[in-house]
Amino acid sequence: MVSITDIPSESEADSISPYVCATSRKLHDAADRALNYYLNPVPVKTQIIPGSIFTIAPDINNETLLAHASESLESARVMAGDFVGVLEGSHRKTMLALQQIIMLGQLAVNRVLDNTGVSENA
Numbered sequence: 001m002v003s004i005t006d007i008p009s010e011s012e013a014d015s016i017s018p019y020v021c022a023t024s025r026k027l028h029d030a031a032d033r034a035l036n037y038y039l040n041p042v043p044v045k046t047q048i049i050p051g052s053i054f055t056i057a058p059d060i061n062n063e064t065l066l067a068h069a070s071e072s073l074e075s076a077r078v079m080a081g082d083f084v085g086v087l088e089g090s091h092r093k094t095m096l097a098l099q100q101i102i103m104l105g106q107l108a109v110n111r112v113l114d115n116t117g118v119s120e121n122a
Contacts, residue, residue: 066113073106 056065080099087095 063113063116066109066116070106070109070113073102073109077102077106 077099080095084095
């Protein structure tokens with residue numbers, strides 16, 4: 001049991017330092033930094049666009065974006081054409097329509113590339 005005589009007076013409590021030496025203070029500061037790092041992490045500020053997990057680097061120019069879009073549409077058109085060969089009936093007609101829509105999108109992108117003077121293989 002603690003008696004009143006075991007409790008230091010206010011003047012004695014103020015004179016007691018938790019740091020015995022300079023090394024002790026450095027260790028205490030390091031422990032504080034480690035605890036703050038793990039227990040109070042700094043939140044990372046990122047701009048989140050709802051419904052989108054993929055982004056394109058903001059410094060990519062329009063011509064490069066259009067060239068990649070054209071190549072992606074070409075790949076999608078070829079894949080749709082491959083599926084047309086194995087499908088029958090209404091599924092085949094649906095895939096043919098999808099292939100045509102992809103081709104029209106590719107034609108539009110290629111026209112923009114032509115208008116900007118950049119070849120589609122740039």
